[in-house]
Amino acid sequence: MSDSTTEPAPALPDSAGADARKLQIALVDDDRNILTTVSIALQAEGFATRLYSDGETALKALLDNPPDLAVFDIKMPKMDGMELLRRLRAHSPLPVIFLTSKDDEQDEEAGLELGADDYIAKPFSLRLLIARIRAILRRAEPLVAGNPALPTESAPASLVRGRLFMDPARHQVTWDGQAVSLTVTEFLILEALAIRPGVIKSRNQLMDAAYPDDVFVDDRTVDSHIKRMRRKFKVVDNSFDAIDTLYGAGYSFTDG
CATH class of the missing domain: 3.40.50.2300 (Response regulator)
Known part of the structure; x- marks a missing residue:
């Protein structure tokens, strides 16, 4: 197989440029x-x-x-x-x-x-x-946003918890004013924790927040996302410890 972009079967050719509104x-x-x-x-x-x-x-x-x-x-x-x-x-x-x-x-x-x-x-x-x-x-x-292939809703408000700032409409996260790049899944897990600081969220609750469409994922999926999130925040603040693990119970966010 060549190294160039692969074309699909002739009966249904590549559609990337056919309709700019398509995802x-x-x-x-x-x-x-x-x-x-x-x-x-x-x-x-x-x-x-x-x-x-x-x-x-x-x-x-x-x-x-x-x-x-x-x-x-x-x-x-x-x-x-x-x-x-x-x-x-x-x-x-x-x-x-x-x-x-x-x-x-x-x-x-x-x-x-x-x-x-x-x-x-x-x-x-x-x-x-x-x-x-x-x-x-x-x-x-x-x-x-603006793509007619997906329904649009009013943009959610930004979230401020201590040194954490989250802007869902722009998919932006900062800690102490420094940008932290999160994936969509990481963003939704962090948002679910930060909305109610100090409240323990089980893995199932976090999976429901990040995967709201009855899509099955297992416990290690959430654990892996949390682990990667912590590493990202530690890049901008080596003392970052705002995401607490409560073994056997889940995770919580502390904004103090």
């Missing part, structure tokens, strides 16, 4: 069958698709012209999905879903810690993938 999904996988099958399914659901067969080609395209969401395979030649996500996260909070091997929990945990918003194990259901994509796009709505 764009980038698919990155070295398996042409998966690219074609997933692209056809997404286009049938009204999405535009951009297809890439390797991480190197995808990285430049995703940074130069970001889509609304990307789906990465992990095992790819030249640049695997882990490295692609690591490099992407240095510059962009683009929502990302990882496709992982069915039994490789290490891949799942590593992907979440690098900043993936979600993961799906292969072999996967197209219905499940589309449901996860729609769920993340609804959560990321402020980032694609």
Whole structure:
């Protein structure tokens, strides 16, 4: 397979430029069958698709012209999905879903810690993938405001808790005035904690806040997002300890 952008099956050609109002999904996988099958399914659901067969080609395209969401395979030649996500996260909070091997929990945990918003194990259901994509796009709505493919609501108010500032409408977070770049999932988990400082939120409650569409995720998903969030805040404040762990109960935010 060539290293250039992969085109879908001739019966349903790439639709990225056909309708600017459509939400764009980038698919990155070295398996042409998966690219074609997933692209056809997404286009049938009204999405535009951009297809890439390797991480190197995808990285430049995703940074130069970001889509609304990307789906990465992990095992790819030249640049695997882990490295692609690591490099992407240095510059962009683009929502990302990882496709992982069915039994490789290490891949799942590593992907979440690098900043993936979600993961799906292969072999996967197209219905499940589309449901996860729609769920993340609804959560990321402020980032694609004005796009008629998603319903719009009045922008939520900003949130101030001690040194923490959150602006949901702009997907902005600062700590002591310094910017902290969070993924969509991380933002929603932090917002759920910061709305009621000192109140313990169970993992199930945090999963409901970050995944409000009855999408099943397990406990380690929330734990991995919390761990990565803490690391990000410690970059701007090494003494950051506002997210408390209460073993067996959940997490809480302290703004004191």
